[in-house]
Amino acid sequence: MVPLTDAQRIGLGLVGFGIFFILFGVLLYFDSVLLAFGNILFLCGLVFIIGFRRTFTFFFQRPKLKGSSFFLGGVVIVLMRWPLLGMLLEAYGFVTLSRSVFFPVAFGYLGTLGSIPLLSKVGAGEG
Structure with missing residues (x-):
């Protein structure tokens, strides 16, 4: 288990x-109101977990500027009390941001699920 600092636990x-x-x-x-509060808590927690500099460099890397602008723009739109449009923008921004990091790891993990005995029987159609 990875040891966490107090700031990371707060995050x-x-x-x-x-x-x-x-x-x-x-x-x-x-x-x-709940969506705006949740967005603020989420972003503050991200800063506490990985630090301000890493958070800034994550959001403002050249290849990720499109996703960052949609995500952070969605947060601003939610704060301006347009929650549906803001959440749609945030969702698109999240998918765009995590396309290069999250999805390859997730799909690689899903590929290994076939080696689990019970799941391999379900996937093969045996019952």
Whole structure:
């Protein structure tokens, strides 16, 4: 297990509460206050976990500027109380940002699921 500093633990808590408020805001028909609060908590938690400099360099790398602008623009739109449009922009920005990092890892992991005995039987159609 990776040891965490106190700031990283605080960041994990902030990210967790941010995700909770975002999900709760979506469940309550895109409540703009909950979504805005969740966005702020999520971004603050990200800064606490990886640091301000790494967060800044993550969002403002040359190949990621399109995704960053959509994601951060969506946060601003949510803060201006247009929650549906803001969340759509954020979702597109998140997909664009994580296309080069998250999806190859996730699909590589899904490829290894065939080696699990029970799942390989389900995938082959045996029952």
